[in-house]
Amino acid sequence: MPIRSASARWQGNLTEGSGTIKTGKGGLQGSYSFKSRFEEGEGTNPEELIGAAHAGCFSMAFSKALADAGFTPTSVETVAKVHMDKTDAGFSVTKIDLETVGDVPGVDDGTFQKIAEDAKANCPISRLLSPGAEITLSAKLS
Template identity: 45%
Template sequence: MTIKKTASSNWSGDIKSGKGTISTQSGALDNQPYGFNTRFEDKPGSNPEELVGAAHSACFGMALSLALGEAGFTAENINTEAVVSLNEVDDGFAVTHIALEVNATIADISNEQFQALCEQTKKGCPISKLLNTEISLNATLK
């Protein structure tokens, strides 16, 4: 089974003064603005790194819920924050690290069990796996 979800972006102009928008199939984002200033200067708007962080934190929380259920536990609450680090490297910029911070309320689980399930989830959640995925490209010049 393959599930496909789509997102799109549109960019106009040069890197510093240009502007773009991001949209998602669900409509959660609909022409959300982004640009150099939202990515590098903390101005209002979105950026690719926070979108990766949102996806990773949401995926991790759901995957941890699944792992907990399979182990006989149900979380009252799982709060996951993903801090995505974009760093300047020799050949430009790269996402070099994602730090997941998980705070959960789960009855009757030991810290040892919780830590083991979190490690299992970190390796197995689909967005964690994405970081090593194959990327295909089809480019058309009009």
């Protein structure tokens, strides 16, 4: 398996500085700052990138699990809401809410829910993040 990389450059102090983040192949690139991370400023932040990684990983894992169960998904769309809170240890990602909608012909809701929960538990990014953050799932058929 290839080793994936990403990079970041920060210039200046914490509150007045700014930086850029990009993936190794340049597919994603953006600026970030104190305001984009801790307030509502323009730009991205590490937590959004974690959310994008988790949503992407889960969507792929869920699509594979559905296909393995005999259901070919037309689409799976997932939003990951990453919660960062101040804890006794400092700022921490404490919770991630996955919200997914699947267009999956022929599957009943009970089967859909079970496969979604299994995908949540077994996608590589969920396995990485679950020891430190609660992961919730809302799964709906479209």
